[in-house]
Amino acid sequence: xxxxxxxxxxxxxxxxVTFMALKAMFFPPHVDHGxxxxxxxxxxxxxxxNWDREQLLRGYKVATEVCMSCHSFKYISHRNLKNxxxxxxxxxxxxxxxxxxxxxxxxxxxxxxxxxxxxxKEVPDLSVMTKARxxxxxxxYALLTHYVSSETxxxxxxxxxxxxxxxxxxxxxxxxxxxxxxxxxxxLVEYEDGTEATVEQMAKDVTAFLTWTGDPLLVEKKRLGVIxxxxxxxxxxxxxxxxxxxxxxxxx
Numbered sequence: 001x002x003x004x005x006x007x008x009x010x011x012x013x014x015x016x017v018t019f020m021a022l023k024a025m026f027f028p029p030h031v032d033h034g035x036x037x038x039x040x041x042x043x044x045x046x047x048x049x050n051w052d053r054e055q056l057l058r059g060y061k062v063a064t065e066v067c068m069s070c071h072s073f074k075y076i077s078h079r080n081l082k083n084x085x086x087x088x089x090x091x092x093x094x095x096x097x098x099x100x101x102x103x104x105x106x107x108x109x110x111x112x113x114x115x116x117x118x119x120x121k122e123v124p125d126l127s128v129m130t131k132a133r134x135x136x137x138x139x140x141y142a143l144l145t146h147y148v149s150s151e152t153x154x155x156x157x158x159x160x161x162x163x164x165x166x167x168x169x170x171x172x173x174x175x176x177x178x179x180x181x182x183x184x185x186x187x188l189v190e191y192e193d194g195t196e197a198t199v200e201q202m203a204k205d206v207t208a209f210l211t212w213t214g215d216p217l218l219v220e221k222k223r224l225g226v227i228x229x230x231x232x233x234x235x236x237x238x239x240x241x242x243x244x245x246x247x248x249x250x251x252x
Contacts, residue, residue, distance in 0.1 A: 037135050037142045037172055042208065047226055050219055051212060053084050058191055059209025062202050064098060064106070065189050067126060070115065070180075073106040075127035076213045083216050119179045120166060128214040130207065137207045139172065144203035146171040147182040 043052040060081075063073065078095035079102050082088060092102045100106065112122045130136040148169050150162060163169050167177045184199045191197055211218070 037138050051084050055208045059205040062206040068108050070110050070123045071126045072108045073127045074125050077103050130211045131214040137211045141203050141207045142172045
């Protein structure tokens with residue numbers, strides 16, 4: 001009976017930890033840092049969320065034609081695109097267009113030394129940027145769409161903020177001064193599917209792409225989490241029935 005009690009205690013702890021992990025996955029805690037950031041709707045939201053392949057391909061275009069001039073994606077390669085339904089031949093063609101191999105990390109041509117000369121420091125890798133910031137993709141989207149001038153900032157906030165040399169104003173960046181210039185402008189890229197390349201559209205697409213690079217197995221893990229949860233519910237029920245059966249004779 002001592003062994004049974006110990007096993008029950010261990011199993012209860014396992015169920016509790018798993019429940020907390022699933023809760024954190026599906027209902028992440030709200031973290032409030034800095035200015036208000038509006039929540040956006042993403043194709044991966046919720047248990048039934050999924051990757052929007054067309055949006056990811058548009059985001060890839062923005063990432064490689066705009067962001068990659070300075071930033072790298074060292075934790076991802078073109079082979080990973082097969083996970084969203086891109087054929088190996090197509091992925092190889094996309095890699096060769098950037099003079100990369102299928103398994104090569106997607107690296108910028110901007111060297112760390114040149115980055116320091118231009119921005120005063122090395123630019124961050126973007127592979128896991130949405131996981132490294134509070135509010136994740138909502139923050140990245142807000143950052144890309146909230147560059148302002150000093151006059152606009154004064155009108156909206158009633159205080160004067162002056163950007164120094166090599167600095168730009170952004171309403172959601174901590175301290176409001178950011179070294180990265182506004183990377184997006186209307187019609188900066190031409191989408192193959194005919195989607196209008198507005199600043200908001202490009203920001204939404206590239207943020208979705210960064211969400212994917214940060215966790216390519218996000219959708220699969222959510223689905224597995226549901227299966228694990230259902231398994232735990234069933235196993236807990238069976239444990240309870242076993243407990244009742246074992247103790248039934250003792251009570252009599």
